[in-house]
């Protein structure tokens with residue numbers, strides 16, 4: 001190896017100086033996705049990017065290469081000769097890098113290990129996907145996932161039964177924890193698609209209180225948040241039924257048994273245009289967050305620490321997924337930010 005003090009050192013002739021300077025791994029990743037999926041739109045979806053970003057990345061990459069990478073044939077796109085060559089190079093490059101990633105995780109001791117997670121019921125719509133993505137990077141790690149309601153999760157934290165927990169609100173008062181927020185958890189009022197309130201603007205909670213409601217079981221964090229919202233405006237909800245399971249509640253809503261307050265995440269598979277609709281109710285969505293939690297002072301295993309970092313770094317990805325599911329969310333967040341700013345100014 002040449003020493004960095006050796007002034008006579010010159011880079012080997014094979015060093016792709018031009019590409020190193022003018023292209024990025026992200027551009028190669030975007031290119032690879034378009035090539036594989038045959039579409040700019042689908043690549044943008046897969047990578048959680050906007051279409052203009054994808055087009056811009058490809059434009060920059062083809063400028064760096066000096067040749068077009070795709071051509072339009074009718075309504076579809078085809079790779080050019082240069083595109084085909086680049087694709088082969090990308091595959092080799094990514095394979096080399098993922099081998100490197102595996103070797104590094106072996107060196108860090110992440111080849112084998114165990115991660116025990118405890119998550120609140122509603123995090124079922126989030127945690128398995130995160131674990132799935134994590135285990136693609138660290139396939140040798142055994143995973144266990146305990147799903148139960150908030151009260152039982154708090155008991156498990158106290159008894160130190162798992163490595164990490166995912167909750168809608170960190171425990172307060174009883175004992176000290178470290179908590180890290182990583183995603184939004186908006187609570188919304190849901191109704192069957194054919195309900196007369198669907199499409200109505202700014203419905204009052206008093207009006208919702210007259211409708212039969214389906215609520216989660218005692219011990220559920222969502223149940224507590226829902227009752228607090230009614231209490232805040234001084235109205236008493238009409239409870240028709242109690243159910244300990246989010247999926248069962250959605251079916252009960254669709255079956256016309258009543259309305260309910262659930263996390264937006266519960267619609268992650270069917271989306272917001274399915275049999276269950278979101279109502280526009282004053283004070284909603286309640287903007288809660290998701291937290292990864294562990295008891296204060298607990299020494300995390302290497303696996304747990306790596307998963308914690310991974311979850312925190314997934315924030316943007318989860319937010320984009322939610323925006324896609326419910327495009328209105330972004331404008332709600334903006335309005336909220338603006339009114340929070342105004343409140344600050346008034347206080348001054």
Ligand code: PGA
Nearest residue numbers: 121122150168220221222
């Ligand atoms: P739960 O908790 O599933 O127990 O209702 C979710 C939350 O606290 O947001």
